[in-house]
Amino acid sequence: MMPASAIFFYVIAAAILVTAILSVTTRRIFRAAIWLLLSLMGIAGIYFWLDMNFLAAVQIVVYVGGIVVLIIFSVFLTQGSGQSLPLPAKFRLFFSAVAVSLGLAFTIWILQGYGFLATAPEVPAVEMREIGKTMLSVQSGGYALPFELVSILLLAAMVACIAIAMKIPADKKND
Amino acid sequence: MLNVTNILIILFLPFINFLILGLGSRSIKQPVSGTIATVSLLLAAGLSLMIGYQYFIVKGMVNGAFPPIELFRYPWMVFGSKLTIDMSLVLDPLTVMMLVVVTSVSAMVHLFSLGYMKGEERYTTYYAFLGLFTFSMLGLLLAGNLFQIYIFWELVGVSSFLLIGYYFSKPSAVAAAKKAFIVTRFADLGFLIGILILSFYGETLDIATLIQRLTAPAGSQSLAIQTAGWLGISALTWGLAMIFIGGAGKSAMFPLHIWLPDAMEGPTPVSALIHAATMVVAGVYLVARLFPIFQLSACILDLITYTGIFSAFFAAIIACTQTDIKRVLAYSTMSQIGYMMFSLGIARPEDHYLGYMASLFHLFTHAFFKSLLFLGAGAVIHMIHSNEMNKMGGLRKFMPVTHITFLIACLAIAGIFPFAGFFSKEEILLATYHANFPVFVIALCTSGLTAFYMFRLYFSIFWGKHQAHDPHHSEGTFTMKFPLMLLMLCTLVAGFLPFSSWIFQGDTHETSHINWKFSLVPLSLSTLGILIAAYFFRKPSSRVADTLMWMGGIYRISKNKFYIDEIYLWITQRVLFPLVGKPAAWVDKNIIDGTVNGVGNFVGSIYYFIRGMQSGKLQDYLLYFLAGIAAWMVYFIYIWK
Amino acid sequence: MSHIPLQHVLIFSTALFFIGMFGMFTRRNLITLLMSVELMLNSVNINLAAFNKYLYPQQTGGLFLALFIIIIAAAEAAIAIAIIINLYRSHHSIDVDDATEMKY
Numbered sequence: 001m002m003p004a005s006a007i008f009f010y011v012i013a014a015a016i017l018v019t020a021i022l023s024v025t026t027r028r029i030f031r032a033a034i035w036l037l038l039s040l041m042g043i044a045g046i047y048f049w050l051d052m053n054f055l056a057a058v059q060i061v062v063y064v065g066g067i068v069v070l071i072i073f074s075v076f077l078t079q080g081s082g083q084s085l086p087l088p089a090k091f092r093l094f095f096s097a098v099a100v101s102l103g104l105a106f107t108i109w110i111l112q113g114y115g116f117l118a119t120a121p122e123v124p125a126v127e128m129r130e131i132g133k134t135m136l137s138v139q140s141g142g143y144a145l146p147f148e149l150v151s152i153l154l155l156a157a158m159v160a161c162i163a164i165a166m167k168i169p170a171d172k173k174n175d
Numbered sequence: 176m177l178n179v180t181n182i183l184i185i186l187f188l189p190f191i192n193f194l195i196l197g198l199g200s201r202s203i204k205q206p207v208s209g210t211i212a213t214v215s216l217l218l219a220a221g222l223s224l225m226i227g228y229q230y231f232i233v234k235g236m237v238n239g240a241f242p243p244i245e246l247f248r249y250p251w252m253v254f255g256s257k258l259t260i261d262m263s264l265v266l267d268p269l270t271v272m273m274l275v276v277v278t279s280v281s282a283m284v285h286l287f288s289l290g291y292m293k294g295e296e297r298y299t300t301y302y303a304f305l306g307l308f309t310f311s312m313l314g315l316l317l318a319g320n321l322f323q324i325y326i327f328w329e330l331v332g333v334s335s336f337l338l339i340g341y342y343f344s345k346p347s348a349v350a351a352a353k354k355a356f357i358v359t360r361f362a363d364l365g366f367l368i369g370i371l372i373l374s375f376y377g378e379t380l381d382i383a384t385l386i387q388r389l390t391a392p393a394g395s396q397s398l399a400i401q402t403a404g405w406l407g408i409s410a411l412t413w414g415l416a417m418i419f420i421g422g423a424g425k426s427a428m429f430p431l432h433i434w435l436p437d438a439m440e441g442p443t444p445v446s447a448l449i450h451a452a453t454m455v456v457a458g459v460y461l462v463a464r465l466f467p468i469f470q471l472s473a474c475i476l477d478l479i480t481y482t483g484i485f486s487a488f489f490a491a492i493i494a495c496t497q498t499d500i501k502r503v504l505a506y507s508t509m510s511q512i513g514y515m516m517f518s519l520g521i522a523r524p525e526d527h528y529l530g531y532m533a534s535l536f537h538l539f540t541h542a543f544f545k546s547l548l549f550l551g552a553g554a555v556i557h558m559i560h561s562n563e564m565n566k567m568g569g570l571r572k573f574m575p576v577t578h579i580t581f582l583i584a585c586l587a588i589a590g591i592f593p594f595a596g597f598f599s600k601e602e603i604l605l606a607t608y609h610a611n612f613p614v615f616v617i618a619l620c621t622s623g624l625t626a627f628y629m630f631r632l633y634f635s636i637f638w639g640k641h642q643a644h645d646p647h648h649s650e651g652t653f654t655m656k657f658p659l660m661l662l663m664l665c666t667l668v669a670g671f672l673p674f675s676s677w678i679f680q681g682d683t684h685e686t687s688h689i690n691w692k693f694s695l696v697p698l699s700l701s702t703l704g705i706l707i708a709a710y711f712f713r714k715p716s717s718r719v720a721d722t723l724m725w726m727g728g729i730y731r732i733s734k735n736k737f738y739i740d741e742i743y744l745w746i747t748q749r750v751l752f753p754l755v756g757k758p759a760a761w762v763d764k765n766i767i768d769g770t771v772n773g774v775g776n777f778v779g780s781i782y783y784f785i786r787g788m789q790s791g792k793l794q795d796y797l798l799y800f801l802a803g804i805a806a807w808m809v810y811f812i813y814i815w816k
Numbered sequence: 817m818s819h820i821p822l823q824h825v826l827i828f829s830t831a832l833f834f835i836g837m838f839g840m841f842t843r844r845n846l847i848t849l850l851m852s853v854e855l856m857l858n859s860v861n862i863n864l865a866a867f868n869k870y871l872y873p874q875q876t877g878g879l880f881l882a883l884f885i886i887i888i889a890a891a892e893a894a895i896a897i898a899i900i901i902n903l904y905r906s907h908h909s910i911d912v913d914d915a916t917e918m919k920y
Contacts, residue, residue: 006819013828020832020855024839029848036851043858050869055882059861062886067854067893074897075847078904088842096841103805104834110812111826116871119822123873134876143880150887157891165898167905791919793849793912797840 009049016042027084029075037068051125177229179246182264185222185278186313188215192306200299208299209292212306213285219309220275220282227275230266231677241677243267243383245319257378263319265383268678269463269535273316276542277453279665281309283658284448287550290655291444291557301341301442308334312453316460320380321370324461328366328425331457332359335449339441351437358434362424366461369417372410373468376400386467401471415468415475418461419482426458427509428516429486433740435509439501443556446501447549451508452542459515459538466519466531466680480520484614484621487513489737491624495631496733499562500552503632504545507588510621511541517618518603521610528680530610533602536674540595543669544587547662551581554651554659555636564632568715569641578637580659585633587666589626589701592694598670604697605690622697626704634712825866832859846900846910850893857889 016039023035040063047056138144192212196203203211230241244266251262285305292298311330318324333356340352370380376399377385388396389411403410420431427435438450449455462469462479469475487510494506515534522530554577559567571578587594590601600622607615711722723730732738788799832855839852861882868878904910 003819009820009825017828017831017835020835023855024835024843024848024852029845032848032851036854039855040858043862046862047865050865052865052869052879055861055865055879058883058886062890063854063858066890070893070897071847071851074900077901078847078910079845085843085845085848088844093842096838099841100834100838103837104831107830107834108827111823111830116822119870120873126876126879131876131879134880146880146884150884153888154891157895161894161898164895165901789919791916793915794841794844801837 005049009046012042012045012049016046027087029079029085030072033068033072033075036071037064040064040068053125054128054131177226177234177244177246177266179264181222181226182246182266182317185219185226185274186264186310186317188219189281189306189309189313191215193303193310196299196303196306200297200303203299205293205298206289208302209285209289212302213282213289216278216282216285216309220278223274223278226266227271230271231268241268248319260322260380261320262323263381264317265319266317269460270316272535272539272678273460274313276539277309277312277316280452280542280546280662281305281312281448283546283550283662284444286654287447287553287658288442288444290652291553292442293652297341301338304334304337304341305445305448308338308449308454312457315457320382321374321385322380324382324464325363325367325370328421328457329363331454332356332363332425335359335438335454338445338449339438341441341445345440347437348440351434351440355434355438358431359424362421362431365417365419365424366421369414369419369421372414372417373400376403376410376414382464386465390467390471397471409472411468412472412475415465415472416478418465419469419475419479422458422461423482423516424458425461426455426512426516427486428458428482428513429489430739432486432490432509433743436497436502436505436736439499439505439562443501443549443553446505447546447553450505451545451549455508455512456515456538456542459512459519459534462516462519463531463535466522469519470522470524476520476522478520480517480611480614483513483516483518483520484617485513486510487517487621488617488624489513491621491628492733493736494628495624496730498564500555500564500567500632500636501549501562503628504548504552507548507625507629508545510625511537511545511588514600514603514618514621515541517614518606521607521614522680523610526606526609529602530606531680532675532678533599533606535678536602537596537599539674540587540599540666540669543662543665544584544594544596547580547584547659547666548588550655550659550662551577551584554655557651557655564635567636568639569637571637574637576656576659580663581637582633583663583666585629588629589705590622590697591626591701591705592698593667593670595666595669597694597698598674600697601690601694602675605693608693619697619700623700623704626701627708630705630708631712634708638713640715822866822870825870826863829859829862829866832856832862844911844913846896846903846912849912850896850900853896854889854893857885861885 019035019039019042023032023039026032026035040059044056044059044064047053047059134141135143135147192215196208196212199208235241246264246266248261248263250259252260254260285302288301288305292301295301308331311327311334315324315327315331318327336352336356339355340348342348343352373385373389374380377388377396379385379388388394389400391397400411400414401409405413422428424431435450435455439446441450469479490506490509490513494503494510497503497506515537518530518534518537520530522528522534554574555567555570556562558570558574561567583594587596590597604615604618604622607618735741788795836852836854836856836859839855840849843849843852864878864882864885866878868875872878900910903915907914909915
């Protein structure tokens with residue numbers, strides 16, 4: 001009899017895979033976004049299961065609350081929600097399925113044969129305070145520099161988004 | 176005076192003309208370009224005369240011979256201890272004589288062209304080409320080694336090609352230029368092979384050294400070249416035969432003569448310069464230059480003799496029946512060069528190489544009276560605007576100067592005393608009489624024929640029934656008449672020059688002599704020829720037609736130039752093209768081109784393949800990207816350690 | 817958590833990755849392509865978190881890598897959507913096969 005946490009993992013994993021498959025196969029783009037949302041929430045569940053609460057929180061806040069909402073907005077901007085996408089070519093569908101299955105089989109085969117390190121004994125989850133200190137630490141093992149870099153990256157991305165998506169005034173269009 | 180500067184001035188004045196006029200062929204206008212070229216050529220001619228005077232008269236003989244002067248020598252290409260090619264300029268009697276001939280005839284032609292070419296569209300280009308030709312011809316004469324001669328030999332061929340094809344909008348001129356180029360080029364291949372054979376055994380390209388080595392009786396080089404051989408013929412004979420083929424091609428000897436009559440498509444002054452006085456005698460010059468070597472092989476001398484006499488006689492027969500006045504003159508040129516050739520061929524030490532001297536004497540006098548004839552014909556053509564005899568007649572009243580000068584030139588070529596041709600032809604016949612009697616008989620007949628066809632030409636142009644012509648056309652400007660008169664003067668004087676004491680072969684020389692008893696036969700034969708011509712052509716009558724009826728087939732064969740052109744055509748089109756040309760073309764098209772095209776197509780198909788990958792479709796790129804990652808993955812997992 | 821071998825978690829994340837890849841191959845709409853990319857990124861994140869937790873539980877490297885990937889994914893999604901909107905404005909379509917001007 002499996003313990004409850006194992007059952008939880010398998011159930012969540014199955015749910016994630018099913019919603020992911022639905023997300024890449026459904027012909028209604030709005031539904032695809034919703035399936036993606038569910039899938040990402042499932043992944044947040046995996047993080048909880050791994051006892052990484054902070055990561056799970058970030059996953060929900062950034063992915064579910066940010067990126068998926070952004071995607072849904074862009075769907076509304078570019079597509080009628082009720083429109084169904086054209087079916088991909090049969091050949092392409094078949095070929096992709098075969099290639100992906102082969103890739104998956106190959107990777108699983110590699111994984112089965114690979115000798116990982118022994119699983120370490122479980123320790124209590126890293127505390128929030130610890131994460132915060134490491135993130136801003138300038139000592140060895142600290143992440144202050146990547147943190148700053150990522151801040152600049154986000155700023156640049158923000159500016160770039162505005163620059164790309166800004167509507168060009170009609171009189172300057174033909175310049 | 177006899178220094179390198181003056182020679183270089185003479186050599187490069189025409190070349191500078193060529194550069195300036197060639198580069199400015201659009202910007203330099205008509206009278207200017209011609210004047211520049213003419214003045215510089217007159218200068219060169221004056222300098223050459225001065226050099227001739229200094230060389231022959233002031234400096235004079237040293238120990239009974241004129242020593243060759245090496246003005247300049249520069250190691251040009253050094254390939255090793257055995258093979259070096261020096262650039263050198265050498266003055267010897269032959270060169271000095273030819274220098275005078277080439278520059279003076281060229282100057283006269285330049286002067287004449289001022290009037291003749293007036294109004295032509297490519298006037299400046301014409302003078303540029305003339306400059307190139309004169310430069311190449313002078314370079315050919317002054318060259319001290321065979322390689323240099325070969326270079327200028329080809330340059331002369333190119334400028335001849337350019338000038339024959341001057342009226343390139345006329346298909347016949349283009350065909351003639353191509354024919355001249357191909358035939359002489361074919362002969363030049365022989366020349367090249369000959370040079371290679373001689374220089375291989377002689378181990379030098381320098382002419383003086385080569386002569387010295389190959390004529391040394393017990394020298395290692397001369398033994399080597401006489402013992403080596405192929406098909407039972409010694410290397411010496413092969414080499415000389417090949418060189419003679421080159422000379423025969425340029426000098427229009429049978430059977431390589433076919434290009435010369437067609438070359439008359441060029442402007443007439445060009446024919447006077449290139450195809451009468453200078454370039455066509457290059458073959459004679461070449462044989463004379465290498466005469467000490469030619470002398471070693473009796474069978475080559477015989478070959479030269481019989482080729483020469485056959486060409487002389489053969490061309491004289493054809494000349495009797497042609498109606499295009501320039502073609503008559505062309506065949507007459509061929510005939511006279513035949514004289515020079517066989518005269519060289521019969522030169523023997525027994526009579527102190529009389530034939531050698533006679534040949535070059537004839538070359539010298541012929542240059543003047545033949546260019547005079549051509550320029551006179553040019554004046555006639557300028558007036559009548561046609562080359563055909565039957566459009567002319569009775570012109571003596573309209574062109575008095577041309578008439579008199581043409582008459583004197585005709586008398587000279589016919590060998591009538593006291594004109595230049597008499598003296599030179601006399602020497603040739605005398606030398607032949609002693610050396611080879613059958614050849615002498617044919618030469619005599621040819622001499623009679625020469626008188627006949629020249630006076631046929633003369634009477635048809637200037638006598639006979641007057642044909643109507645455009646009254647606006649006159650005899651031409653002073654610049655056209657003056658060269659005629661000057662050349663006439665030369666024709667009158669040239670025979671009295673002490674030529675035999677200037678140019679000779681061997682240690683001793685004979686002074687020129689006139690043996691009246693001997694001269695009686697050729698003189699009377701020539702006179703007979705003139706009288707026959709006068710009988711037929713002086714007044715219009717039915718005599719010509721009657722005789723032609725009687726002659727029948729012989730006339731037709733001669734009129735069609737013995738069908739030599741047709742034989743060539745048959746050989747090339749029926750034999751060479753299908754049996755040699757077609758297989759070669761097949762190999763070229765299918766194997767050589769196939770390989771080249773295959774490489775090209777292979778590269779092209781790679782290009783199309785790579786180009787097709789750049790489809791612009793995101794997912795295609797994605798596929799390549801992931802395939803690359805997969806490949807790296809396999810590499811890292813299985814191969815990389 | 818300790819009842820599940822590491823291999824099972826990795827197989828799960830691999831499957832998620834290949835599902836994303838399948839989406840990338842078959843979808844032609846740019847927004848759905850973006851969704852597939854997000855799935856693939858998440859599968860990588862799961863890997864990082866699992867390695868961290870199973871093999872080096874005292875350390876935080878995997879956690880931070882996953883964190884930064886999420887942040888960068890956010891930036892990437894924002895820019896991608898800006899590009900998509902711009903493309904829609906000029907082509908009136910966000911089908912990848914309609915935007916092939918950059919070929920050859």
